[in-house]
Amino acid sequence: xxxxxxxxxxxxxxxxxxxxxxxxxxxxxxxxxxxxxxxxxxxxxxxxxxxxxxxxxxxxxxxxxxxxxxxxxxxxxxxxxxxxxxxxxxxxxxxxxxxxxxxxxxxxxxxxxxxxxxxxxxxxxxxxxxxxxxxxxxxxxxxxxxxxxxxxxxxxxxxx
Numbered sequence: 001x002x003x004x005x006x007x008x009x010x011x012x013x014x015x016x017x018x019x020x021x022x023x024x025x026x027x028x029x030x031x032x033x034x035x036x037x038x039x040x041x042x043x044x045x046x047x048x049x050x051x052x053x054x055x056x057x058x059x060x061x062x063x064x065x066x067x068x069x070x071x072x073x074x075x076x077x078x079x080x081x082x083x084x085x086x087x088x089x090x091x092x093x094x095x096x097x098x099x100x101x102x103x104x105x106x107x108x109x110x111x112x113x114x115x116x117x118x119x120x121x122x123x124x125x126x127x128x129x130x131x132x133x134x135x136x137x138x139x140x141x142x143x144x145x146x147x148x149x150x151x152x153x154x155x156x157x158x159x160x
């Protein structure tokens with residue numbers, strides 16, 4: 001590594017505790033631990049404001065939902081499978097008072113194992129269609145193999 005690049009080392013929790021203990025007793029610790037005075041003063045300020053010297057680990061943007069909100073979103077989707085992500089976002093926003101986007105809802109549903117499915121496009125059957133199909137099946141249920149051999153079945157699905 002070049003001389004002009006600095007190596008950033010974080011103090012471990014034990015060392016942080018030792019530094020706070022010595023500062024609490026009024027000792028000067030920067031030279032003893034071989035660290036800069038600004039690091040010591042920042043650590044002491046953090047301890048005085050938060051009451052802890054433990055380093056917080058957070059990277060990126062804070063989450064818009066809590067784990068309880070995530071469970072609520074998945075529960076809403078399971079209760080009403082036809083609800084859109086936008087509708088669930090509106091319900092969750094009303095319930096929690098925090099605005100949540102439909103994209104956040106979609107991510108939470110993916111995390112809960114729920115994914116959007118497009119409905120199969122087919123001809124909707126009317127009650128008359130169903131009656132005729134049922135009648136046709138009852139009429140042909142006693143056919144033998146040689147009779148079925150004369151029937152041509154055609155697959156009209158688009159999956160070919």
